[in-house]
Each structure stands twice: as C-alpha cells, then as structure tokens.
Amino acid sequence: MKCRKCGQTAVINMRQHRLALCQNCFLDWVPEQVQRVIEKFHMFGPEERVLVAVSGGKDSLALWDILLRLGYQAEGLYIHLGIANGGYSDVSQQKVEAFAASRGAGFRVVKVLQEYGQTIPQVSRRKRGRSTCGTCGLVKRHVLNQVAGEGGYTVLATGHNVDDEAAVLFQNALRWATGYLARQAPVLPASHPKLVRKVKPLIRLYEREMAAYALLCGIDYIYEECPYSRGATTLFYKELLNQLEESSPGAKQSFYLSFLQARDQGRLLPAEAREVELGECQQCGQPTTAPGLCAFCRLWA
Ligand code: AMP
Ligand code: FES
Numbered sequence: 001m002k003c004r005k006c007g008q009t010a011v012i013n014m015r016q017h018r019l020a021l022c023q024n025c026f027l028d029w030v031p032e033q034v035q036r037v038i039e040k041f042h043m044f045g046p047e048e049r050v051l052v053a054v055s056g057g058k059d060s061l062a063l064w065d066i067l068l069r070l071g072y073q074a075e076g077l078y079i080h081l082g083i084a085n086g087g088y089s090d091v092s093q094q095k096v097e098a099f100a101a102s103r104g105a106g107f108r109v110v111k112v113l114q115e116y117g118q119t120i121p122q123v124s125r126r127k128r129g130r131s132t133c134g135t136c137g138l139v140k141r142h143v144l145n146q147v148a149g150e151g152g153y154t155v156l157a158t159g160h161n162v163d164d165e166a167a168v169l170f171q172n173a174l175r176w177a178t179g180y181l182a183r184q185a186p187v188l189p190a191s192h193p194k195l196v197r198k199v200k201p202l203i204r205l206y207e208r209e210m211a212a213y214a215l216l217c218g219i220d221y222i223y224e225e226c227p228y229s230r231g232a233t234t235l236f237y238k239e240l241l242n243q244l245e246e247s248s249p250g251a252k253q254s255f256y257l258s259f260l261q262a263r264d265q266g267r268l269l270p271a272e273a274r275e276v277e278l279g280e281c282q283q284c285g286q287p288t289t290a291p292g293l294c295a296f297c298r299l300w301a
C-alpha cells in the first residue's frame, strides 16, 4: 500500500479516514490532528503553561511529545501511586524520566507514599466500598489539580484517546448515567478559582494510532496495564467497540463525536447543564460539593 500524500510505502492504513500514510507523513499528520482539536475546542494557546499528566504509557507520553513539537509550553507531572506488583509504578516513572531527559523537558513527580504516608493499595485496603481504581482516580484528580494550581498552570492535559472516551460513553449510555454523560467533555472549564481547565487533546486519535506514533517516534513506554486495571470492564467495552469498528470502520469515532455534537447543540440532556454549588474543603482548601472535608481528605482521615 502506498502513502496517499507522497506515494512512498505506507506504514499505517486508517480505514476510518480511508487514509494510508508513510512514516514521515504519519508523524506530521498526528500533530496536525491534535493542533486542529486544540483550536476547535479552544483548549489553550502558546502563551499558556500546560501541565501534562503523564502515566508512562503511550498516550500521555505521545501527547507530551506532540505538544512540545507543536511549540507549546508543556511540562509533565507523574504521580507515583506506590503500585509495586512487578515494580509497576517504579518502571512507569523510569519511562517518564527517560522521555523528559531525551527532550530536555521539565517535569515533576509526586510520590503518594511520601506525601500522604500510604500507597494507593494500602489506603484502598482500608476503604471498603470503593475499588482500588476508584480510590486511585480520586487521589489522581486531587493531586493533578493541586499541583496544577500551585504551579501556576492554567491547563491540565490528559492522554485520553477515542477508544477511552468511546468506552466510557458506551458504559455510561448503557446506564443512562446522565450526570456523567453531561460532564464527559473534551474541555472542562475551571468552574472555581482553585480548579484548572482540563483538556483532552487526543480525542480524535485511535489507540492504535497512538501506539504507532509512539513506536515510530522511538518513545519507550510501559506496555503493561496497571495490575488493578479497572480494565476488566473498560477493556471489555473497548473490545466490543473494536468488533463494531472491524465491520464498520469509523463507528467508534462517530459514536463519540456525534455524541459531543448532539450534546453541544442541546439535543441531549438539557436538564443536566445545571451548575453545582462548590464550597471549599476545611482541610486542604480544594473545591468540593461535600460539607466539611472533601472526599480526598476523608480518605486519609
Ligand atoms: P487512565 O485513567 O489510566 O486511563 O489514564 C488516563 C490519563 O490520566 C492518562 O492518559 C494520563 O494523562 C493520566 N494519568 C494516568 N495515570 C497517571 C499517573 N500515575 N500520573 C499522572 N498522570 C496519570
Ligand atoms: Fe490506579 Fe491502577 S492506575 S489503580
């Protein structure tokens, strides 16, 4: 198969776009897609400092690489969760460090054990009723927001791709979880002075494309999924959507992008657009809907 742009041998065929590209054209095409998304959704500008949440996986490292290539002020934040099985957190951190060193990019690490006295598996063992992933998500959201705010960043970027977003959408739509559906957006504006804007610049790219991009750029990333992977359910929905995609190329992307369009045009969930009242946590000062302590502070109490 030949590259549609230059006629050289193609390295990837993207059936949903009817587009085959060679290595060089693909490595140009991916950042172009990301730039279009950043502009279309008014995510951020070159004058802003962007904090990239990097897990050591392909998506977030590739995102960081792309933002640097596009000339944005992008710095990384890695949260060491203390997940020891097979050295998962240590190995992920090494991947982040190696990437940052190779690009001369600034990054910081927050170690949950050092900061809060317990690892994620330890604290979640004490908390029945919340899964390890649920606890982990709560801690990550808190730390990301806190570091972004204190570091003077205005934007926080994560590496969610089409596959991630479509799987979450599928999961929420099956339960008509309208509250979650209303908040599933490429950009979440800062709804409180202590919150930063959250953006997902990879929402037009498939997981497979991100893997190809990371591989072709020589980005060394962690292949393993987290051993506590919420995986089980999300991976199952991803698999179902991939089966659909197989027989109907583009179905995955269209499912998600047409949802965004319908919602933004007010054809879905109009009643959910209401604002929630946010107070401040008495201990850490971060915004919360709970009276007294936020869920994060209650976790360690
Ligand atoms: P996940 O929830 O693991 O699918 O990850 C979604 C996004 O959250 C990733 O693309 C990263 O941007 C971010 N992320 C996940 N884990 C970490 C971590 N340990 N430290 C910083 N950011 C993370
Ligand atoms: Fe948080 Fe697996 S990454 S529990």
Ligand code: ZN
Residues within 6 Å of the ligand: 281, 282, 283, 284, 285, 286, 293, 294, 295, 296, 297, 298
């Ligand atoms: Zn708090």
